[in-house]
Amino acid sequence: MKEVKTNRSNAVVQKRVEPKISLDDFPTPPWATRSVCEWLEQKGIDIANMKVREPAANRGHMVKPLSEYFREVEGSDIHDYGYGFPVRNFVTEEDFSEVDFTITNPPFILAKDFVEKALRTSKIGVAVIVRLAFIEGKDRYNNLFKEKPPSYLLQYVERVGMCKGTIKKDVSTATAYCWLVWLKDDDSGECKINWIEPCRERLERDDDYPPETVSPEISNYGNLFEEL
Numbered sequence: 001m002k003e004v005k006t007n008r009s010n011a012v013v014q015k016r017v018e019p020k021i022s023l024d025d026f027p028t029p030p031w032a033t034r035s036v037c038e039w040l041e042q043k044g045i046d047i048a049n050m051k052v053r054e055p056a057a058n059r060g061h062m063v064k065p066l067s068e069y070f071r072e073v074e075g076s077d078i079h080d081y082g083y084g085f086p087v088r089n090f091v092t093e094e095d096f097s098e099v100d101f102t103i104t105n106p107p108f109i110l111a112k113d114f115v116e117k118a119l120r121t122s123k124i125g126v127a128v129i130v131r132l133a134f135i136e137g138k139d140r141y142n143n144l145f146k147e148k149p150p151s152y153l154l155q156y157v158e159r160v161g162m163c164k165g166t167i168k169k170d171v172s173t174a175t176a177y178c179w180l181v182w183l184k185d186d187d188s189g190e191c192k193i194n195w196i197e198p199c200r201e202r203l204e205r206d207d208d209y210p211p212e213t214v215s216p217e218i219s220n221y222g223n224l225f226e227e228l
């Protein structure tokens with residue numbers, strides 16, 4: 001991760017520029033996952049009776065909050081971070097069964113493949129948290145958004161701080177994240193924008209954050225993209 005201090009603020013511009021072989025090990029703070037679950041509930045989607053898949057489960061920082069809202073959560077990851085999730089490649093393995101929802105923070109360079117696979121294997125919908133910059137780009141427009149626009153773009157009004165290899169409460173960032181949500185029963189072909197109202201203070205818990213930081217061997221691990 002390249003960090004750049006801006007002139008006008010103390011915020012760190014986190015350029016999530018990872019080498020091609022990287023696992024893109026940037027976990028999501030749990031309050032951000034709780035916020036999308038609340039949004040889905042407010043839309044009247046009965047997630048309490050649904051099974052959700054988190055196919056890039058990492059250290060379980062999304063799986064845990066998802067389990068607070070969904071009936072069942074299935075987690076897996078291409079790398080074993082030591083948290084007991086099955087090691088599976090979501091892009092190349094074919095035998096992922098159908099679930100109701102897929103919710104994840106995908107590795108940036110594979111996010112389009114993750115969305116396509118998730119749409120094929122989810123009955124009700126898909127939600128991915130991505131840098132806002134993900135909606136730019138001719139390639140993604142021509143090969144994803146033009147044919148399959150998300151039903152909603154959920155823009156945070158607060159910043160979601162992500163850092164490599166762990167989650168921290170005090171990350172200052174100038175990078176904007178949003179959720180892209182595809183709902184299978186929405187055939188409008190239009191992407192609506194909603195805002196996620198300030199909710200961090202209400203949804204964040206002190207015990208969300210591990211006291212220790214991740215070992216360098218894990219955070220620097222990465223040669224698995226070579227096989228893709």
Ligand SMILES: C[S@@+](CC[C@H](N)C(=O)[O-])C[C@H]1O[C@@H](n2cnc3c(N)ncnc32)[C@H](O)[C@@H]1O
Nearest residue numbers: 023026027028056058061077078089090105107
């Ligand atoms: C941005 S991190 C997000 C982790 C987790 N979803 C979270 O938000 O806390 C991306 C994760 O994708 C995993 N990953 C990368 N390529 C993958 C693949 N082809 N199949 C499954 N997981 C993959 C990495 O190991 C990493 O844990």
